[in-house]
Each structure stands twice: as C-alpha cells, then as structure tokens.
Amino acid sequence: MSQPTLKIVEKVLGSKDELAKELAQLIERAAAEAIKDRGLFTIGLSGGSLIKFVCNEVPSITTDWSSWRLLLCDERMVPLTSPDSTLAAYIDGLVSATPLTQQQFLAVDTDKTAAEAATLYEQKIRELCGDSSASLPVLDLLLLGVGPDGHTASLFPGHPLLGEKTAWVAAITDSPKPPPSRVTLTLPVINSARCCVLALSGAEKADMIKRLRRERDSPVCADHLPASMVRPYNGELVWLLDAAAAAV
Numbered sequence: 119m120s121q122p123t124l125k126i127v128e129k130v131l132g133s134k135d136e137l138a139k140e141l142a143q144l145i146e147r148a149a150a151e152a153i154k155d156r157g158l159f160t161i162g163l164s165g166g167s168l169i170k171f172v173c174n175e176v177p178s179i180t181t182d183w184s185s186w187r188l189l190l191c192d193e194r195m196v197p198l199t200s201p202d203s204t205l206a207a208y209i210d211g212l213v214s215a216t217p218l219t220q221q222q223f224l225a226v227d228t229d230k231t232a233a234e235a236a237t238l239y240e241q242k243i244r245e246l247c248g249d250s251s252a253s254l255p256v257l258d259l260l261l262l263g264v265g266p267d268g269h270t271a272s273l274f275p276g277h278p279l280l281g282e283k284t285a286w287v288a289a290i291t292d293s294p295k296p297p298p299s300r301v302t303l304t305l306p307v308i309n310s311a312r313c314c315v316l317a318l319s320g321a322e323k324a325d326m327i328k329r330l331r332r333e334r335d336s337p338v339c340a341d342h343l344p345a346s347m348v349r350p351y352n353g354e355l356v357w358l359l360d361a362a363a364a365a366v
C-alpha cells in the first residue's frame with residue numbers, strides 16, 4: 119500500500135544563531151495561527167542543544183503568552199534541581215525572560231517511577247487537550263532535537279518503544295544516553311502533531327543527517343533511525359539545519 123505524501127520543508131541556515139532566529143519566527147507564526155483558530159497554543163519542547171536555541175530567541179517574539187501551554191517531548195527522571203532536568207532549563211530560560219509562568223508548563227512527576235510518571239503525564243496531556251477519550255492528541259507544534267545516533271525525544275535506535283502503538287507517553291529505564299530513566303512522547307503522538315520541527319546542528323551530526331535524509335525520503339522501515347520516523351502525515355515536517363550539519 120502506498121504511503122500518504124508528507125509535507126516537508128527543509129531550510130539550511132548559515133549558523134546556529136540564524137537557526138535559532140528562524141525557529142523563533144516559526145514558533146511566532148504557529149502560535150499566532152493556533153491562538154487565532156483555537157484560542158490556545160500547545161508546544162512540545164525537547165532537551166539538549168535545542169534549549170539554547172529556544173531560550174535565546176523566543177523571548178523576543180510577539181505573542182499572547184497567556185495562551186501558551188508548554189509540555190515536554192521527553193524528560194529525564196531527575197529532580198528539578200538537577201542540571202539534567204529539561205523542565206528546569208526551560209523555566210530558567212523562559213520564565214524570567216517572558217510573561218510565561220511555571221504553571222503553564224506541564225511537568226513530569228519525576229518523584230514517581232518512570233512508569234507511573236508516564237501514565238500521569240498522559241493524563242495531563244488528555245486534560246490539556248480536553249478530550250479524555252481521544253485516540254491521539256493533536257498538538258500544535260513539537261520541537262524535536264536529534265542526537266548523533268539519530269534518536270529523537272527519548273526514542274532510541276532499535277529500542278522496542280519505537281513499536282509503541284497506543285500509549286501517548288512511555289517510560290524508558292534503559293536509555294543508552296544517560297540518565298537511563300526517562301519518559302517520552304511516543305511516535306503516534308509525535309506523528310499526530312500539526313507540525314514537527316527537527317532542529318539539527320553541528321558538524322558531528324552531518325553523516326547521520328545524510329542517512330536521515332535518505333530514510334526520510336523513502337517508505338518507513340523498522341531499521342530506520344527514530345528521527346526519520348517523524349512523519350506528521352496530517353501536518354507538516356520542518357527540518358532546520360545549520361550549515362555544519364547540512365554539509366555533504
């Protein structure tokens with residue numbers, strides 16, 4: 119059976135700073151559209167290098183901040199005091215620099231087991247979406263990073279979680295990248311979003327990106343890297359690369 123066509127936009131920016139500015143403009147547009155159409159903007163944030171891109175440029179955009187609801191594409195099971203906490207990094211970078219409040223962020227309960235936290239996080243997203251019986255949520259915008267191994271969120275190459283079909287949020291306790299215990303949005307949730315942005319930067323990722331491009335442009339297969347399984351067929355997939363990452 120042939121796969122539906124995926125709408126892909128790929129942009130190569132000269133530097134990491136330009137990438138951050140492009141990303142901020144995209145977020146500004148997505149927020150304006152979501153708020154106009156639905157009165158709320160739901161945005162999923164990832165950790166790692168993406169945090170700086172978002173925190174450096176997003177505070178200068180024009181938006182109705184009170185209509186934002188921010189969740190995490192994945193979170194490490196560490197307390198907010200840990201330097202590994204993705205939520206803490208965003209609170210630190212965004213709450214003092216914008217009118218956003220900490221209550222607008224959907225926190226993962228990192229004091230629970232990963233399995234309990236995943237169940238609770240799914241409930242929180244169901245409440246946010248206002249439809250407790252929906253089969254999948256339609257989040258406005260997911261910002262995803264890609265690790266040098268091709269992982270995205272906390273979905274790692276060859277991991278059984280890539281086959282998850284029904285849960286919205288899953289626990290992982292054997293992450294190959296530390297810390298080992300995390301929760302993550304699953305592929306069905308990621309691929310139901312209105313827009314997924316992959317932010318790809320750094321020369322160390324260039325070889326992996328060549329492989330990702332090939333995989334992205336061919337039918338999905340079980341041995342593909344997790345980042346090339348990001349295919350929001352009912353929305354749009356945006357790749358933002360800096361020149362070093364895009365080098366062929």
Ligand SMILES: O=C1O[C@H](COP(=O)(O)O)[C@@H](O)[C@H](O)[C@H]1O
Binds near residue numbers: 194269
């Ligand atoms: O561990 C993680 O890594 C990925 C990629 O991080 P990067 O620093 O290589 O960009 C990140 O997207 C994910 O959210 C995070 O938990």
